[in-house]
Amino acid sequence: MDSQTQLDIAKLNDADRKELTQYLANEAQKSNIQQSVHGLADICWKKCISGKISSGRLDQPEEACAQNCVDRWMDTNFAVLKHLEILRGQ
Amino acid sequence: MALFGSSSPAESTPSTSQEIKASLIRQVQEEAAMSNARNLIGKVNEHCFEACVPTPGNSLTTKESTCLSQCMEKYIGFWNATSRAYIARVSKESKNLGGADLSGLSM
Numbered sequence: 756m757d758s759q760t761q762l763d764i765a766k767l768n769d770a771d772r773k774e775l776t777q778y779l780a781n782e783a784q785k786s787n788i789q790q791s792v793h794g795l796a797d798i799c800w801k802k803c804i805s806g807k808i809s810s811g812r813l814d815q816p817e818e819a820c821a822q823n824c825v826d827r828w829m830d831t832n833f834a835v836l837k838h839l840e841i842l843r844g845q
Numbered sequence: 846m847a848l849f850g851s852s853s854p855a856e857s858t859p860s861t862s863q864e865i866k867a868s869l870i871r872q873v874q875e876e877a878a879m880s881n882a883r884n885l886i887g888k889v890n891e892h893c894f895e896a897c898v899p900t901p902g903n904s905l906t907t908k909e910s911t912c913l914s915q916c917m918e919k920y921i922g923f924w925n926a927t928s929r930a931y932i933a934r935v936s937k938e939s940k941n942l943g944g945a946d947l948s949g950l951s952m
Contacts, residue, residue: 762859762869764865766860766862766865767866768862775870778873785877786877788931788935789881792931793885793888796923797888800888801892804923808896808912808916809915811922812919813919813922817926821923821927822926825931
Protein backbone atom coordinates (compact mmCIF):
# COMPACT_ATOMS: atom_id res chain seq x y z
CA MET A 756 0.00 0.00 0.00
CA ASP A 757 2.87 2.37 0.79
CA SER A 758 4.57 1.91 -2.57
CA GLN A 759 1.35 3.03 -4.22
CA THR A 760 1.69 6.53 -2.84
CA GLN A 761 4.99 6.93 -4.65
CA LEU A 762 3.44 6.87 -8.12
CA ASP A 763 4.85 9.62 -10.27
CA ILE A 764 1.76 11.20 -11.78
CA ALA A 765 3.91 13.66 -13.72
CA LYS A 766 4.93 10.78 -15.96
CA LEU A 767 1.40 10.34 -17.30
CA ASN A 768 1.05 11.31 -20.94
CA ASP A 769 -1.88 13.41 -22.15
CA ALA A 770 -3.91 10.51 -23.53
CA ASP A 771 -3.64 8.50 -20.31
CA ARG A 772 -4.35 11.59 -18.25
CA LYS A 773 -7.52 12.19 -20.23
CA GLU A 774 -8.58 8.58 -19.93
CA LEU A 775 -8.03 8.67 -16.17
CA THR A 776 -10.06 11.84 -15.79
CA GLN A 777 -12.94 10.20 -17.63
CA TYR A 778 -12.55 7.02 -15.60
CA LEU A 779 -12.64 8.94 -12.32
CA ALA A 780 -15.73 10.87 -13.37
CA ASN A 781 -17.48 7.57 -14.12
CA GLU A 782 -16.39 6.06 -10.83
CA ALA A 783 -17.59 9.12 -8.94
CA GLN A 784 -21.01 8.83 -10.58
CA LYS A 785 -21.17 5.13 -9.79
CA SER A 786 -20.21 5.83 -6.21
CA ASN A 787 -22.93 8.49 -5.89
CA ILE A 788 -25.52 6.08 -7.19
CA GLN A 789 -24.35 3.40 -4.78
CA GLN A 790 -24.65 5.87 -1.91
CA SER A 791 -28.22 6.64 -2.90
CA VAL A 792 -29.01 2.93 -3.11
CA HIS A 793 -27.57 2.36 0.38
CA GLY A 794 -29.82 5.11 1.71
CA LEU A 795 -32.87 3.82 -0.13
CA ALA A 796 -32.32 0.20 0.85
CA ASP A 797 -32.07 1.38 4.45
CA ILE A 798 -35.36 3.31 4.29
CA CYS A 799 -37.22 0.65 2.30
CA TRP A 800 -36.04 -2.31 4.37
CA LYS A 801 -37.77 -0.75 7.37
CA LYS A 802 -41.00 -0.42 5.42
CA CYS A 803 -40.89 -3.71 3.51
CA ILE A 804 -39.37 -6.27 5.84
CA SER A 805 -41.32 -6.55 9.03
CA GLY A 806 -41.79 -9.56 11.24
CA LYS A 807 -39.75 -12.73 11.43
CA ILE A 808 -37.16 -13.54 8.80
CA SER A 809 -37.81 -17.11 7.78
CA SER A 810 -35.79 -17.42 4.60
CA GLY A 811 -32.69 -15.95 3.01
CA ARG A 812 -34.43 -15.52 -0.29
CA LEU A 813 -36.15 -12.30 -1.23
CA ASP A 814 -39.73 -13.34 -1.98
CA GLN A 815 -41.99 -11.83 -4.63
CA PRO A 816 -43.97 -9.45 -2.36
CA GLU A 817 -40.74 -8.18 -0.81
CA GLU A 818 -39.21 -7.53 -4.21
CA ALA A 819 -42.37 -5.75 -5.36
CA CYS A 820 -42.33 -3.67 -2.18
CA ALA A 821 -38.73 -2.62 -2.85
CA GLN A 822 -39.69 -1.54 -6.35
CA ASN A 823 -42.74 0.42 -5.14
CA CYS A 824 -40.82 1.95 -2.27
CA VAL A 825 -38.14 3.30 -4.59
CA ASP A 826 -40.67 4.63 -7.09
CA ARG A 827 -42.85 6.29 -4.45
CA TRP A 828 -39.79 7.77 -2.79
CA MET A 829 -38.82 9.33 -6.11
CA ASP A 830 -42.41 10.55 -6.61
CA THR A 831 -42.25 12.11 -3.16
CA ASN A 832 -39.02 13.81 -4.08
CA PHE A 833 -40.61 15.32 -7.19
CA ALA A 834 -43.80 16.27 -5.34
CA VAL A 835 -41.83 18.13 -2.70
CA LEU A 836 -39.86 20.00 -5.33
CA LYS A 837 -43.00 20.85 -7.25
CA HIS A 838 -44.73 22.20 -4.18
CA LEU A 839 -41.65 24.18 -3.30
CA GLU A 840 -41.96 25.88 -6.66
CA ILE A 841 -45.54 26.86 -5.81
CA LEU A 842 -44.51 28.18 -2.40
CA ARG A 843 -41.75 30.23 -3.97
CA GLY A 844 -44.20 31.77 -6.41
CA GLN A 845 -46.50 33.01 -3.67
CA MET B 846 -6.81 -2.25 4.11
CA ALA B 847 -6.26 -5.27 1.90
CA LEU B 848 -8.94 -7.27 3.67
CA PHE B 849 -10.47 -8.51 0.45
CA GLY B 850 -8.26 -6.96 -2.17
CA SER B 851 -5.03 -8.42 -3.42
CA SER B 852 -2.01 -7.18 -1.57
CA SER B 853 0.10 -7.88 -4.67
CA PRO B 854 3.54 -8.38 -3.14
CA ALA B 855 6.85 -7.79 -4.90
CA GLU B 856 5.31 -5.90 -7.78
CA SER B 857 7.78 -3.63 -9.50
CA THR B 858 7.08 0.08 -9.15
CA PRO B 859 5.09 1.35 -12.15
CA SER B 860 7.22 3.64 -14.24
CA THR B 861 5.65 4.04 -17.68
CA SER B 862 2.54 6.14 -18.24
CA GLN B 863 0.59 3.00 -19.10
CA GLU B 864 1.66 1.25 -15.90
CA ILE B 865 0.94 4.25 -13.71
CA LYS B 866 -2.53 4.55 -15.21
CA ALA B 867 -3.26 0.86 -14.69
CA SER B 868 -2.01 1.03 -11.13
CA LEU B 869 -4.17 4.06 -10.31
CA ILE B 870 -7.25 2.43 -11.78
CA ARG B 871 -6.63 -0.71 -9.75
CA GLN B 872 -6.25 1.32 -6.56
CA VAL B 873 -9.46 3.23 -7.17
CA GLN B 874 -11.32 0.02 -7.93
CA GLU B 875 -10.12 -1.58 -4.72
CA GLU B 876 -11.02 1.40 -2.62
CA ALA B 877 -14.44 1.78 -4.21
CA ALA B 878 -15.23 -1.89 -3.68
CA MET B 879 -14.02 -1.70 -0.10
CA SER B 880 -16.03 1.38 0.71
CA ASN B 881 -19.16 -0.10 -0.84
CA ALA B 882 -18.70 -3.35 1.07
CA ARG B 883 -18.14 -1.50 4.32
CA ASN B 884 -21.34 0.49 3.85
CA LEU B 885 -23.31 -2.64 3.05
CA ILE B 886 -21.96 -4.61 6.00
CA GLY B 887 -22.72 -1.73 8.35
CA LYS B 888 -26.34 -1.71 7.24
CA VAL B 889 -26.62 -5.50 7.41
CA ASN B 890 -25.33 -5.38 10.96
CA GLU B 891 -27.75 -2.69 11.98
CA HIS B 892 -30.88 -4.19 10.42
CA CYS B 893 -30.16 -7.83 11.13
CA PHE B 894 -29.28 -7.20 14.75
CA GLU B 895 -32.58 -5.40 15.04
CA ALA B 896 -34.48 -8.22 13.32
CA CYS B 897 -32.72 -11.26 14.76
CA VAL B 898 -31.57 -10.36 18.27
CA PRO B 899 -34.59 -8.77 19.99
CA THR B 900 -33.35 -9.54 23.50
CA PRO B 901 -29.59 -10.08 23.68
CA GLY B 902 -28.69 -13.00 25.92
CA ASN B 903 -25.42 -14.49 27.15
CA SER B 904 -24.55 -15.71 23.68
CA LEU B 905 -26.11 -15.94 20.24
CA THR B 906 -28.57 -18.81 20.07
CA THR B 907 -28.63 -21.21 17.12
CA LYS B 908 -31.89 -19.64 16.07
CA GLU B 909 -30.37 -16.18 16.12
CA SER B 910 -27.37 -17.32 14.09
CA THR B 911 -29.60 -18.90 11.48
CA CYS B 912 -31.70 -15.77 11.37
CA LEU B 913 -28.59 -13.62 10.90
CA SER B 914 -27.39 -15.69 7.94
CA GLN B 915 -30.80 -15.54 6.30
CA CYS B 916 -31.18 -11.86 7.04
CA MET B 917 -27.82 -11.11 5.49
CA GLU B 918 -28.71 -12.93 2.29
CA LYS B 919 -32.07 -11.26 2.20
CA TYR B 920 -30.58 -7.82 2.72
CA ILE B 921 -28.17 -8.30 -0.17
CA GLY B 922 -31.05 -9.44 -2.39
CA PHE B 923 -33.05 -6.45 -1.22
CA TRP B 924 -30.16 -4.10 -1.95
CA ASN B 925 -29.91 -5.48 -5.48
CA ALA B 926 -33.65 -5.10 -6.04
CA THR B 927 -33.45 -1.52 -4.77
CA SER B 928 -30.51 -0.82 -7.04
CA ARG B 929 -32.34 -2.16 -10.11
CA ALA B 930 -35.44 -0.12 -9.29
CA TYR B 931 -33.45 3.06 -8.65
CA ILE B 932 -31.36 2.79 -11.80
CA ALA B 933 -34.44 2.02 -13.90
CA ARG B 934 -36.25 5.05 -12.50
CA VAL B 935 -33.36 7.47 -12.72
CA SER B 936 -32.62 6.44 -16.27
CA LYS B 937 -36.31 6.85 -17.21
CA GLU B 938 -36.39 10.32 -15.68
CA SER B 939 -33.17 11.43 -17.28
CA LYS B 940 -34.30 10.13 -20.65
CA ASN B 941 -37.42 12.27 -20.28
CA LEU B 942 -35.18 15.24 -19.73
CA GLY B 943 -33.05 14.25 -22.70
CA GLY B 944 -30.13 13.39 -20.47
CA ALA B 945 -27.78 10.48 -20.28
CA ASP B 946 -28.98 6.92 -20.65
CA LEU B 947 -27.96 5.00 -17.57
CA SER B 948 -29.80 1.79 -18.37
CA GLY B 949 -26.59 -0.07 -19.16
CA LEU B 950 -25.27 0.67 -15.71
CA SER B 951 -25.27 -2.08 -13.13
CA MET B 952 -23.63 -2.54 -9.77
